[in-house]
Amino acid sequence: MSTFKGKKVLILGTGGTSNTAFTAAKHGGAASVLKVSRGGKGGAIGYEEAMERHGDAEVIINTTPCGMF
Numbered sequence: 001m002s003t004f005k006g007k008k009v010l011i012l013g014t015g016g017t018s019n020t021a022f023t024a025a026k027h028g029g030a031a032s033v034l035k036v037s038r039g040g041k042g043g044a045i046g047y048e049e050a051m052e053r054h055g056d057a058e059v060i061i062n063t064t065p066c067g068m069f
Contacts, residue, residue, distance in 0.1 A: 003059065004028030010054060011035045013063035014044050021061045030059075 009025040011018050014037045025033045034054060035044040045054075 002028040004030040006031050007058040008054065008056060009033045009059040009061065010050055010057040011061045011063060013037060013065075014042050015063060017063040018061075021063055025059070025061070 004025045005028060007030055009030045009032070011021045011025070011033065014035050018035055022033055022035065034050070034057075035042065036047055036050045037044040038047065040046050050057075
């Protein structure tokens with residue numbers, strides 16, 4: 001069974017690791033995959049929009065450097 005199958009996935013961050021997470025979620029059968037960033041670069045949505053419109057996401061993947069230092 002896939003962790004992503006039929007689920008809405010939010011990926012926090014838009015760096016290189018987010019691309020890997022995006023691909024894994026898509027190949028895992030996610031119903032939708034959205035990237036979230038502060039600036040909305042590369043087609044990502046902002047954190048405010050994520051909270052307002054996508055609070056029903058079932059999987060959240062953090063690819064930001066938060067907590068790494």
